[in-house]
């Protein structure tokens with residue numbers, strides 16, 4: 488029975504590329520390990536897999552009785568539903584420490600860097616394993632995605648050095664060009680159902696027993712949303728009404744202007760003002776300089792709920 492590597496629900500490029508890269512490393516080290524995913528892939532991730540010649544990892548949502556590595560998260564709300572029935576061999580992540588616990592000893596690599604793949608590169612270096620060209624390319628793209636081509640405040644020197652090293656292995660001369668190509672794919676939202684956009688990069692957080700769902704769409708020009716903003720607002724209200732969330736937020740991030748318009752629907756009307764010091768007008772507010780959900784949005788919200 489192989490081990491599995493699985494990232495978070497609503498997988499992004501980091502979750503998928505981490506699963507591929509870690510599986511290869513573990514298998515090379517003698518532990519048969521396969522990558523898996525908890526959901527459908529985004530156009531950005533499909534672009535990366537196609538570019539470097541990978542198949543989609545196996546779609547697998549149940550892990551009862553399996554041995555698994557968790558990548559790119561450590562939150563119970565974001566992992567497999569039956570995670571309690573799996574044996575967790577390791578956690579490799581770059582987010583705040585979540586609430587996943589284990590009953591057996593495990594390997595943990597958690598670092599405050601811009602991307603899980605940066606940590607996995609450290610693991611390859613630690614074990615002295617050479618990274619295959621196509622895996623290096625996929626890892627490089629995941630780092631460019633998570634760090635918003637180095638613009639995100641989550642980006643560290645380690646991430647930049649890692650992209651340089653991976654680009655060299657992959658034979659890519661100008662990684663930022665590949666990054667822009669990727670964000671153009673990501674910005675092509677026209678014709679996509681509104682609910683698909685709301686959930687494209689959506690995460691639930693347990694904030695002091697309040698469920699807070701936060702989606703993010705990163706594009707190269709916010710004007711892309713002009714015609715659909717009203718529909719997006721209506722849909723997050725609908726999503727909230729359908730479930731038991733205290734708050735649903737959607738960050739519309741302009742990676743060139745380097746800020747985000749936040750759409751909010753919440754049981755607490757003053758939540759955005761309390762967290763970000765700026766009140767919403769008609770459920771919307773522009774947050775200048777805000778690019779990172781994990782570093783600039785989740786922590787101030789958590790403080791409000793504390």
Ligand code: MG
Nearest residue numbers: 499501502559
């Ligand atoms: Mg992720």
Ligand code: MG
Nearest residue numbers: 501559603633
């Ligand atoms: Mg990540």
Ligand code: MG
Nearest residue numbers: 499632633688
């Ligand atoms: Mg992200």
